[in-house]
Amino acid sequence: MAELRRLVLALGDQLDLEAAAFDGFDAAQDAVWMAEVTEESTHVWSSKPRTVLFLAAMRHFALALRALGRPLHYTPLDDPANHGSLHAQLQADLARLRPTGLVLTAPGDWRVLQAIKGVAQVHGLPLDIREDRHFYCSVREFAAHAQGRKSLRMEYFYREQRKRHGVLMQGDQPEGGRWNFDRDNRGAFGAAGPHAVPPRALFAPDPLTREVIALVEERFATHPGQLDDFAWPVTRDQALVALRRFITERLPLFGRYQDALWPGEPWLYHAHLSAALNLKLLKPREAVDAAVAAYRAGAAPLAGVEGFVRQILGWREYVRGIYWTRMPGYAELNALDAQEDLPAWYWTGATDMACLRDTLAQTLAHGYAHHIQRLMVTGLFALLCGVQPRQVHAWYLAVYVDAVEWVELPNTLGMSQYADGGLMASKPYVATGKYIQRMSPYCRGCRYDPAQRTGDTACPFTTLYWDFLMRHAALLAANPRMALQVKNLARLDDAQRQAIGERAAAIRRGAVA
Structure with a gap:
């Protein structure tokens, strides 16, 4: 067997064919590694919809990798040789594949990063951790923003992001003369409730996703959640359809009713894009640019578009910065000394x-x-x-x-x-x-x-x-x-x-x- 130069590790929330880990990929010398492991559904009692989404999206991503001719070592959950945890599976596969180095786009989970670092160290392999270009702001840039601040309010970070990336700006001033239209985005429905809410973008499970649904129902039968109505996007093409549907059908009323609640109406005017974004099936710049274009075209009001932009360019980037500059100690914080059990x-x-x-x-x-x-x-x-x-x-x-x-x-x-x-x-x-x-x-x-x-x-x-x-x-x-x-x-x-x-x-x- 020819020597394997680099093994590119693709995690379940890194389903982006253009991720930094693929820079310089040579199909003649390199390969991709992916694994479905029980641990990712059991370290917390992962619900059936969550587990199906991750596994179905991973399997569809594997198809996309193979279509591009990228050699792939993929371990499904029901493989008899599956070792059950990320570190154990990677350790066994490294002993078999014997690459000269590992490449990884920076993960989104501290626990996973430590596990991979540990395995690389045991095997004496160099681990090339590359910046995640999915985000507008790197962890290093956020750390510079946070330097010397006693508190880290999102609003100030968000304004810096708007200026830096030129989003909803008129010169050096915010579009419409205000940075924040939050007070315009707190409407409640009248007594008659929401009227003619557009149907949610549904993606009927294909045969591959149906296989995953059956597997999860069998393997995680006691886990919470139901799968009768599973219809989340599990491919990039589906994620792009979901984005287009939101921009044309929901964005015009998204802002006004983003805080509203109504019984039996789970979807309302919300985007339902966060799962696709967090799996990297959808790029945040695509979502922001599409919303801003709708405003420029007169198809959506500024208040709602600003609220949507704030959620992605502001809040989403901000919480990532908090996480990676404060972990691992952040997970143990309990300022109010709360000790009750969850009902x-x-x-x-x-x-x-x-x-x-x-x-x-x-x-x-x-x-x-x-x-x-x-x-x-x-x-x-x-x-x-x-x-x-x-x-x-x-x-x-x-x-x-x-x-x-x-x-x-x-x-x-x-x-x-x-x-x-x-x-x-x-x-x-x-x-x-x-x-x-x-x-x-x-x-x-x-x-x-x-x-x-x-x-x-x-x-x-x-x-x-x-x-x-x-x-x-x-x-x-x-x-x-x-x-x-x-x-x-x-x-x-x-x-x-x-x-x-x-x-x-x-x-x-x-x-x-």
Whole structure:
């Protein structure tokens, strides 16, 4: 067998034929390595939709590699010789293939990077880790931005990105005279609800994806989630179709209703592109450029386009920078000393709280919920309840199809759970059930009343909100953005405080769900 010069490692979230790891690839001397391993679905209890998406996308990417004539060593999940974990599989294959070096585009997961480094070291092989060109901002550039800052607010980073890349700019000024149109993007639906929402872009499983679905149903039968309606894009061509559909059908109303909630309507006007972006089937520049072009053509309003651009050019790049400049210690942060267990019904949706029941049901069915459902429904309850942040992180990483650790961990620990003590968020995002009532009709059909904080019909969100303020009053009083909320505690007498504390304890015990 001819000597193998370089083995290019392609991970499950690096499905880009133009990735830096392929620079200089020579089919006569080099080969690509990919492996499906059980560990990636079991280190957290990965949902069936999430596992199917990754495996189906990987198998379709393997077809694309072979079509280009790139030699490929691919180990499927059901291969009898599969060693079950990334490091074990790579170690066994290196002993067999004996390359002179390894090439890797920088991964999105600290755990995976350490495993690959360890295997390369054991085998005494040079490991060439190349910059991930998928992103607008390198980790090194983000570190320079973060240097000397006590807090890392996304807004300032986002403005730098807009200027640097010339996105929605008029000279050195932002398009429309404002950097942020957030206040224009907080609309709720009227009493009649959303009207004529365009159908979601559906991609019926082909024979290859159906094979994966059958395999996952067999191998991970006890894992959460359902696969009856699996229709996510698993190829680059499908991802491009999904982008075009969003730009023409949803972007015009995306901004206005991006914070709105409605029962039984999981898709609304959101993009549903994050999974394709995070698997690298879609490039962020393609998405941003398409949205800006729609605005320039008069097909979408500036407020909505700016909101979409902010999510990709701003927030997505920002959380990656936080992750890679703060790991591994970031994963252990717990500024509020939250120690409760995640309620078991997060995995089943079996709760009387209408907003959580609906959000969890769609999450388990589709592996999807939009950002307000994640932040102000599932995340808010966990924060108010005092759930241990690592457990919240493990749940989000497990259930959502777009969950890759670099993007999910900072969103969960920093933005949602305030576990980093304010590095990312200027205050904990806490609210009573009144917020959900304002943004949705969930409360109309719920057994709980968001206006009540104690008693059998009191909304658990409202009870836990006041309990949260009481438990963290000293810390929150020092935060200017929380001072008014903390002052409201003065209205409560001792009997009211005791009643709130007792009902909050019952909620944590599972006596109220």
